[in-house]
Amino acid sequence: MTSSLAPRVAVLLLAAILPAAALADTRLATERGTNWPAVLVFAAFVVVTLGITRWAARRTRTTADFYAAGGGITGFQNGLAIAGDYMSAASFLGISAQIFADGYDGLIYSTGFLVGWPIILFLLAERFRNLGRYTFADVASFRFGQTPVRLFAAFSTLAVVIFYLIAQMVGAGQLITLLFGLPYGFAVGIVGVLMTLYVMFGGMIATTWVQIIKAVLLLGCATVMAFAVLASFDFSPDALFARAIEVKSGLAAAAGAPPAEAAARGASIMAPGNFIKDPISAISFGMALMFGTAGLPHILMRFITVPDAKAARKSVLWATGWIGYFYLLTFIIGFGAIVMVASNPAFLDPGGGLRGGGNMAAVHLASAVGGNLFLGFVSAVAFATILAVVAGLTLAGASAVSHDIYASVLRHGTAKSEDELRVSRITVLVLAAVAILLGILFEKQNVAFMVSLAFALAASGNFPVLLLSILWGGSTTRGVLWGGLVGVLTALVLTVLSPAVWVTTFGFAEAVFPYSSPTIFSMPLAFLAIFIVSKLDRSDRAALDRAGYLEQRVRSETGIGASGAARH
Amino acid sequence: MTDTTQLDSPPADTIDARPLLEVARDPRYLQLVRERSRFSWILTAIMLVVFFGYILLIAFAPELLARRIGGGVTTLGIPLGIAVILCGILLTAIYVHRANRRFDPIIREITQRPGP
Numbered sequence: 001m002t003s004s005l006a007p008r009v010a011v012l013l014l015a016a017i018l019p020a021a022a023l024a025d026t027r028l029a030t031e032r033g034t035n036w037p038a039v040l041v042f043a044a045f046v047v048v049t050l051g052i053t054r055w056a057a058r059r060t061r062t063t064a065d066f067y068a069a070g071g072g073i074t075g076f077q078n079g080l081a082i083a084g085d086y087m088s089a090a091s092f093l094g095i096s097a098q099i100f101a102d103g104y105d106g107l108i109y110s111t112g113f114l115v116g117w118p119i120i121l122f123l124l125a126e127r128f129r130n131l132g133r134y135t136f137a138d139v140a141s142f143r144f145g146q147t148p149v150r151l152f153a154a155f156s157t158l159a160v161v162i163f164y165l166i167a168q169m170v171g172a173g174q175l176i177t178l179l180f181g182l183p184y185g186f187a188v189g190i191v192g193v194l195m196t197l198y199v200m201f202g203g204m205i206a207t208t209w210v211q212i213i214k215a216v217l218l219l220g221c222a223t224v225m226a227f228a229v230l231a232s233f234d235f236s237p238d239a240l241f242a243r244a245i246e247v248k249s250g251l252a253a254a255a256g257a258p259p260a261e262a263a264a265r266g267a268s269i270m271a272p273g274n275f276i277k278d279p280i281s282a283i284s285f286g287m288a289l290m291f292g293t294a295g296l297p298h299i300l301m302r303f304i305t306v307p308d309a310k311a312a313r314k315s316v317l318w319a320t321g322w323i324g325y326f327y328l329l330t331f332i333i334g335f336g337a338i339v340m341v342a343s344n345p346a347f348l349d350p351g352g353g354l355r356g357g358g359n360m361a362a363v364h365l366a367s368a369v370g371g372n373l374f375l376g377f378v379s380a381v382a383f384a385t386i387l388a389v390v391a392g393l394t395l396a397g398a399s400a401v402s403h404d405i406y407a408s409v410l411r412h413g414t415a416k417s418e419d420e421l422r423v424s425r426i427t428v429l430v431l432a433a434v435a436i437l438l439g440i441l442f443e444k445q446n447v448a449f450m451v452s453l454a455f456a457l458a459a460s461g462n463f464p465v466l467l468l469s470i471l472w473g474g475s476t477t478r479g480v481l482w483g484g485l486v487g488v489l490t491a492l493v494l495t496v497l498s499p500a501v502w503v504t505t506f507g508f509a510e511a512v513f514p515y516s517s518p519t520i521f522s523m524p525l526a527f528l529a530i531f532i533v534s535k536l537d538r539s540d541r542a543a544l545d546r547a548g549y550l551e552q553r554v555r556s557e558t559g560i561g562a563s564g565a566a567r568h
Numbered sequence: 569m570t571d572t573t574q575l576d577s578p579p580a581d582t583i584d585a586r587p588l589l590e591v592a593r594d595p596r597y598l599q600l601v602r603e604r605s606r607f608s609w610i611l612t613a614i615m616l617v618v619f620f621g622y623i624l625l626i627a628f629a630p631e632l633l634a635r636r637i638g639g640g641v642t643t644l645g646i647p648l649g650i651a652v653i654l655c656g657i658l659l660t661a662i663y664v665h666r667a668n669r670r671f672d673p674i675i676r677e678i679t680q681r682p683g684p
Contacts, residue, residue, distance in 0.1 A: 072650065073645040094569045104633075104643075104645055107646070108626060110649075110653065111622065111652040111653055112619075114652075114653050114656050114657075115615060115652065115656050118611065118612075118615045118663075119612060119615060121609060121660055121663055121664075122611050122659075122663060156661060239636070241641045241642055241646075242641045245641055267634075267641075270632075270634065270636075270642070270643040270646070271633050271643055271645055272626045272633055272634075272645060278627075279627035279628065282627045283620065283623055283624075284622050286620060286623045310668070310672060313664050313667055313668075314664065315666075316660060317660050317661060320656060320657050321657055321660075324656060324657045327653060328650065328653065331650075369576065397598070457607075548645045550592050551587070551588045551589065551592070553592070553601075554588045554592050554597070555588065557597070557598070557601055557604070557675075558678060558679050559609075559679070560588060560679050561588075
């Protein structure tokens, strides 16, 4: 029954999208007429992915299929899926926009987003695969009192997922409104409905393939754009940079800057500028990116989809390679946009700003290098990018509720597989409704801080708990619980008191907490709290926790007893 | 509550595996854990030094990164930033290479139940 529903809904959905797109009446869309290539490419993506969802739904019978694709994904496939899960529209549009605006600073973000991957590989990936069944909480609570640690892990997972999800939904709504000319609420609704279909019916199998397809499309698009940019400068990056400096200087001069200042402003795109306001913020933000990556529940969950530790290891290498390659392309794309977009009045609004908003640099560049057809293709891929990321997030959130809270805490591991699956699917519906609602609610809010908050929470809660529960035999139930709570709450409170929320959102004159990221304080505090509370813990539970470490360590190092690949 | 079901009941497919506590005393296991931990932490330390070194350069010596190199307009900051990314990929590859060649065979040896 479930498998025949997906295509029917797909037809309904397409029937809804096509006329709406035809009647579209906003900005980008009207100025150029409805971009039919974009609508067609996107429709093709929807048809293919829903077809896959239907196929996946037939193979999703047990909880192992639903959460972990039966452990049957290969290392190479998982590497691509991880890349597809991680390279959000924020990376593609946001970083290229950052380079378009400030030049070099965008590269600093790229490095920060990449360097978490080696850390995951060296310290966590294989051990996580050996200990985990489905979720982050499985590993974090392995030898601890199940109820407290699982509850902490589940709620911290939900917090990370919700903040990340809001940022993606708002971004998706704005992007789709611009590209396809659909009303904002309608755009957010489409994203919500599609991600529900993928996850609810196709579980991890469908989510994985949506992410793989998206990764291939995005990498392909970015490659073509970067190649086209470099080709027009005879493959000399230096010539590209020189021309970009000229364009920026010219713009500064046109805005009325005296020649010396205009030249300086042009040259400034080749060096770090506004990114670093103070060293504390810089290091703190770097820590959030690096260690937050290692604590993102939807990313960690991907390691359970492969058969063993060797495949987990291989998937990190592939993922790191693809993601690194992508960021190098983004750098070229950003500079290409300075040269080809910033100097072309067709892409600018009367005020001199970028048409459709600052984040559209890469989209306009697509039009500049490949015309309307390529613009349509890139727009559709940007949409697909968001879908793949929200699907992964939703699955992680749903499994925290159904596997950790419902099956493990409420039913003490005695829940029937079909009951757990039902709870999972209901949670997907609820999460989608919440995401759509919050997406609409936060339409006009500044949500840029939400992604960095999600990283800060993951770095301050999940990461210390996971690392010490795996690597330090002295850690106890009480220790990781208190440490995790201290980390998460400190990160949350300091973020609220920081300029991005206290000043920008609440409108106070001065931030109580002056730095842009809390991680430099909240993460060490979490480690310290786990250490001190564990050391002082004299409870019976603590004795059990410590006694369980030897066996857990053997399992995590050798893979003995690891949940194997499903044989079907 | 004291739920230790996970420790008491390994999945059915591991019945032929060696008992965990026996492995824990195996000198080959102890040697593996020591060697792999050291290797992992060294690579982790390199990555931390490279990345936070880069961030500290940006914070305290931005003019160094703005210095032009090679006669064109390209600044030192650009190859350095790209090098941080490439270094991440390279370290990952080094780890995988060594884990495949050196650690996997030892693990296979350790986990197999000795023949009759």
